[in-house]
Amino acid sequence: MSIPRPTYVFALKFVLFAVSAGLVLISLEDTYTNAILISLAALVCGHIYQIFVYPFYFSPLRHLPEPQGGKFPWAHAAILGKVANGEAYKHWVNSIPNDGLIRFRVLLNQERILLSSPAAVREVLVTKCYDFDKDFQSNSLVREILGNGLLLASGEEHKRQKKIMQPAFQYRHIKDLYPVFWSKALESVDCIYSEGCKLPGSKTPQFASDWTARVSLDIIGLAGMGHDFNSIQDPGNELFKTHKILVKERPFFRWMALGFYVPIYWFFKLPIPLASKKQTRDAAKVLRDVARDLIDEKNKDGQFGSDILSVAMKSGGFTNDELVNQMMTFLAAGHETTAVALTWLVYHLGKNLDIQRKLCRELQTVIPRNGKSFTKVERLSRLVERNVALPDYNKEFDPLELDRLPYLNAVVNEILRFEPAVPKIIRVAQNDVEICGTMIPKGTTVMMSVNGMNTNKDLWGDDSMEFKPERWLNEHGEASNSGGAVSNYANMTFIHGPRGCIGKDFARSEILCVVAAWYRRYTIALVNADDEPKRTGYLSTRPADGLEVNFFPVTEPGTNSNC
Numbered sequence: 001m002s003i004p005r006p007t008y009v010f011a012l013k014f015v016l017f018a019v020s021a022g023l024v025l026i027s028l029e030d031t032y033t034n035a036i037l038i039s040l041a042a043l044v045c046g047h048i049y050q051i052f053v054y055p056f057y058f059s060p061l062r063h064l065p066e067p068q069g070g071k072f073p074w075a076h077a078a079i080l081g082k083v084a085n086g087e088a089y090k091h092w093v094n095s096i097p098n099d100g101l102i103r104f105r106v107l108l109n110q111e112r113i114l115l116s117s118p119a120a121v122r123e124v125l126v127t128k129c130y131d132f133d134k135d136f137q138s139n140s141l142v143r144e145i146l147g148n149g150l151l152l153a154s155g156e157e158h159k160r161q162k163k164i165m166q167p168a169f170q171y172r173h174i175k176d177l178y179p180v181f182w183s184k185a186l187e188s189v190d191c192i193y194s195e196g197c198k199l200p201g202s203k204t205p206q207f208a209s210d211w212t213a214r215v216s217l218d219i220i221g222l223a224g225m226g227h228d229f230n231s232i233q234d235p236g237n238e239l240f241k242t243h244k245i246l247v248k249e250r251p252f253f254r255w256m257a258l259g260f261y262v263p264i265y266w267f268f269k270l271p272i273p274l275a276s277k278k279q280t281r282d283a284a285k286v287l288r289d290v291a292r293d294l295i296d297e298k299n300k301d302g303q304f305g306s307d308i309l310s311v312a313m314k315s316g317g318f319t320n321d322e323l324v325n326q327m328m329t330f331l332a333a334g335h336e337t338t339a340v341a342l343t344w345l346v347y348h349l350g351k352n353l354d355i356q357r358k359l360c361r362e363l364q365t366v367i368p369r370n371g372k373s374f375t376k377v378e379r380l381s382r383l384v385e386r387n388v389a390l391p392d393y394n395k396e397f398d399p400l401e402l403d404r405l406p407y408l409n410a411v412v413n414e415i416l417r418f419e420p421a422v423p424k425i426i427r428v429a430q431n432d433v434e435i436c437g438t439m440i441p442k443g444t445t446v447m448m449s450v451n452g453m454n455t456n457k458d459l460w461g462d463d464s465m466e467f468k469p470e471r472w473l474n475e476h477g478e479a480s481n482s483g484g485a486v487s488n489y490a491n492m493t494f495i496h497g498p499r500g501c502i503g504k505d506f507a508r509s510e511i512l513c514v515v516a517a518w519y520r521r522y523t524i525a526l527v528n529a530d531d532e533p534k535r536t537g538y539l540s541t542r543p544a545d546g547l548e549v550n551f552f553p554v555t556e557p558g559t560n561s562n563c
């Protein structure tokens with residue numbers, strides 16, 4: 001169970017103190033005016049102490065390095081509000097000299113800690129994981145939509161749920177899902193061809209984010225719960241539209257951002273009719289009903305597939321309501337994140353056409369044009385292409401082979417490092433607890449900058465700010481698992497420890513399949529290649545304009561290959 005932050009506790013104590021001081025005076029002197037004046041004075045003094053005295057003269061965090069600026073009343077929140085989600089933390093981690101901890105302040109000088117070293121991150125995420133919990137306010141708001149699933153559960157309840165769900169996400173099970181990932185990826189290739197593929201020179205661009213959302217929703221629907229949302233074929237269908245309402249950052253979710261600075265939770269609980277709140281709840285109900293029907297169906301006919309829901313049901317560890325909560329959690333945590341990662345991949349390969357060509361060439365050596373089996377023409381064209389390994393032409397293509405393609409894996413690892421879909425992590429100290437020898441008072445909010453750590457020069461080398469898949473290859477062109485980083489904690493994309501992303505292998509394999517299918521068949525060119533896209537989003541950060549691209553078919557390997 002999380003707790004409110006120190007400032008609110010402090011303010012509450014002073015209100016109580018002021019009111020009781022007032023009551024004592026009323027009973028002693030019976031003069032209401034004096035009593036009210038003294039109560040007010042106590043309140044004002046308390047707040048002056050908390051805002052102007054404590055953070056600078058008494059706080060155990062006062063000696064830590066701070067970013068520049070930070071003027072009253074907004075303090076460093078003024079900077080956080082001006083730049084895209086997570087960008088200020090990234091800058092601070094990479095520019096402020098520190099020993100692993102940075103202090104910053106938000107509205108009315110409330111103190112926050114930003115972690116910047118592997119040792120500090122390790123303490124919070126691994127060795128003292130349950131001394132820190134997720135943010136009480138945002139969790140409570142999101143829990144109304146998703147239920148108390150794995151993402152939001154705390155303490156012992158979280159341990160119980162993770163133990164039951166873990167087997168469904170182990171790689172030995174994820175590899176059974178490759179055919180689902182691959183068939184959906186191929187379906188999107190065909191649909192892009194009929195809806196959006198352009199011959200060179202024609203100009204009707206597509207939005208990359210639209211295709212990444214469609215393909216990733218179908219994959220999480222089918223591989224997660226055995227249900228085809230059919231959004232690749234039919235983006236106008238009701239379920240796709242409903243899911244869009246849920247993941248779109250409506251004002252409902254923006255309240256969470258405000259909650260970082262002021263205690264909005266209780267206000268939000270008041271029965272004030274807000275259109276966005278109702279719309280989000282209605283959309284959640286539709287999806288919960290779909291999940292409930294699927295569970296009932298599976299229970300009735302006893303047919304369990306290889307999807308995550310079936311595996312969870314077979315474990316027998318969850319009630320039906322808990323299963324619904326888990327499905328809502330996977331739909332929320334597993335859709336937008338992979339869609340965003342894929343969109344950024346399209347952007348960076350659009351900026352780096354040489355990387356795109358190298359990837360395409362690797363894919364053409366092993367994947368048949370139709371993604372299934374090699375045709376006679378392909379066999380012939382490969383014979384004329386020199387230095388191309390000859391695949392076994394009689395075999396159906398097995399998507400598990402993608403795991404063995406070094407450049408494809410390097411490109412996917414690099415996009416996950418360079419553009420982590422979740423750029424910042426928030427925790428709240430549940431007790432007075434030390435991080436790297438500094439005492440952190442109970443209730444302090446602790447931030448981790450995922451994109452800051454992922455691009456830190458000290459951890460990744462001087463080229464840390466470049467998009468460079470080659471860092472994931474050794475000198476023989478074979479896969480290198482660390483990407484050259486000096487610590488395991490340098491790569492924070494899926495974080496670490498007991499609360500690390502359970503969908504890590506699922507997401508990687510899904511992205512691998514979609515990228516292989518798309519770049520095997522298309523060159524994807526940015527419409528505005530010279531513009532840096534504006535970033536938007538509170539939970540994940542994506543290109544604000546949806547990223548306009550053109551899909552051009554690549555020619556087959558042979559003397560005239562265009563990739």
Ligand code: HEM
Pocket residue numbers: 134150151152162220224329330333334335337338341420421422425426492493494495498499500501502503504506507
């Ligand atoms: C590129 C894709 C993804 C990224 C970058 C990502 C990242 C993350 C991160 C950073 C967390 C930790 C959040 C926190 O503790 O504050 C997390 C947790 C989680 N993710 Fe993912 N995720 C991805 C894909 C997925 C997928 C595909 C699924 C499910 C199918 C999934 C399910 C979850 C769940 C259930 C948790 C909570 C785990 C726990 O608290 O024990 N994620 N993810």
